[in-house]
Amino acid sequence: GENVEQHPSTLSVQEGDSAVIKCTYSDSASNYFPWYKQELGKRPQLIIDIRSNVGEKKDQRIAVTLNKTAKHFSLHITETQPEDSAVYFCAASRGGATNKLIFGTGTLLAVQP
Amino acid sequence: DTGVSQNPRHKITKRGQNVTFRCDPISEHNRLYWYRQTLGQGPEFLTYFQNEAQLEKSRLLSDRFSAERPKGSFSTLEIQRTEQGDSAMYLCASSVGQGNPEAFFGQGTRLTVV
Numbered sequence: 495g496e497n498v499e500q501h502p503s504t505l506s507v508q509e510g511d512s513a514v515i516k517c518t519y520s521d522s523a524s525n526y527f528p529w530y531k532q533e534l535g536k537r538p539q540l541i542i543d544i545r546s547n548v549g550e551k552k553d554q555r556i557a558v559t560l561n562k563t564a565k566h567f568s569l570h571i572t573e574t575q576p577e578d579s580a581v582y583f584c585a586a587s588r589g590g591a592t593n594k595l596i597f598g599t600g601t602l603l604a605v606q607p
Numbered sequence: 608d609t610g611v612s613q614n615p616r617h618k619i620t621k622r623g624q625n626v627t628f629r630c631d632p633i634s635e636h637n638r639l640y641w642y643r644q645t646l647g648q649g650p651e652f653l654t655y656f657q658n659e660a661q662l663e664k665s666r667l668l669s670d671r672f673s674a675e676r677p678k679g680s681f682s683t684l685e686i687q688r689t690e691q692g693d694s695a696m697y698l699c700a701s702s703v704g705q706g707n708p709e710a711f712f713g714q715g716t717r718l719t720v721v
Contacts (some may be wrong), residue, residue, distance in 0.1 A: 500649075526708045537611075537712045538650065538698070583649045592663050593708045594640065597649030 498586050499579045508606050511576025513571045515601045517584035520565070524586040527560060528595070533580045535557045541568070541582075574605045609633060613699050619719045620689055627685045628716045632701030639682050640710065641674055642668070642698040650698055650712075656682060657704075680703035689720045 497520040507513050519527075528543035544551045544558045544567065551558050558572040567586075569579055581602050585595040612631040620626050633641050637658055642650035653672070655663045658679035668674075671689075676682040686693055696717050700710040 498649075528709070530712075537714045540709055540711065543709065585649070587708060589708055590705070591657075592655050593638065593702060593705070593710070594652045594655055594663065595642075595650070595710060596652070600647070600649050 496586075498584060498596050498598040500584050500601060502601060503599065504604070505588070506604045506606060507574050509574060509576060511574055512602055513574050513578070513605075515569045515582055515584070515603070516566050517586075517598050518565055519567070519586040521586065521588055521590040522565065524565075524596075525589050526587040526593070527558070527583050529556075529558060529569050530583045530585065530597075531578075531580045532565045532583065532600075538583060541592070555565075571603075574578045574603075576605050576607050579603055579605045611660055611699055611701050613697075613713035613716050615716055616714060617717050617719075619721060620653050622691060625685065625687045626689060626718065627683055628718075629700075630699030630701075630713060631683045632680070632682070632699070633711060635703070636701035636711075637679075637704040638702045638710075639676055639701040640644055640702075641682070642700065643716070644696040644698055645694075646658055648682075652698075653684075657703070681695055686718075687720075691720045694718055694720045 525546035530538035560567045584598040614642045639656040641653040644650045658674040699713045703709040
């Protein structure tokens with residue numbers, strides 16, 4: 495069935511360092527890969543996404559890469575700041591009629607000042 | 608606030624009672640989704656509406672769960688005969704539709720069944 499694995503489950507970095515979170519998906523028909531940031535007690539917020547016809551996308555300090563052959567995609571955060579501390583979720587969708595999202599289990603990122 | 612709105616934010620109920628949650632999507636978003644999130648996990652898909660039509664339901668959605676979107680705008684999720692295992696955060700999301708898959712989430716309704 496559809497499955498998204500996410501690693502690591504927790505990640506602690508020093509302020510200014512980079513952070514990388516990796517996901518693997520099982521459904522080869524997946525073509526849309528968003529990343530959400532969820533602070534404690536708040537809604538998941540879409541921070542960046544990538545579609546299967548693109549290998550990399552950047553938005554300021556955030557970038558996402560996609561390897562369709564290996565069914566891997568990754569989130570890269572550079573120059574981390576304490577306000578980046580949150581739980582990050584990757585997700586995959588095959589688009590089409592539903593666009594339902596299959597989420598990973600989340601990564602708790604702690605940026606130490 | 609023009610984002611996705613959910614009510615109530617918190618609900619505590621006794622086991623066996625029925626509860627109903629409401630979701631108001633972003634205006635003009637045709638697609639509406641319900642997800643359930645338990646502590647330490649990612650959101651899990653429950654059901655999906657395209658306008659007023661419920662087009663997909665997860666196997667997670669037992670027959671005690673029912674969702675409606677009668678006029679293609681707001682949606683309700685009802686849980687009958689609640690069980691302790693129903694305790695979770697229930698999240699609603701909406702998106703414009705095919706070709707524009709970005710989904711925006713509401714703040715959720717946290718259900719506690721005691």
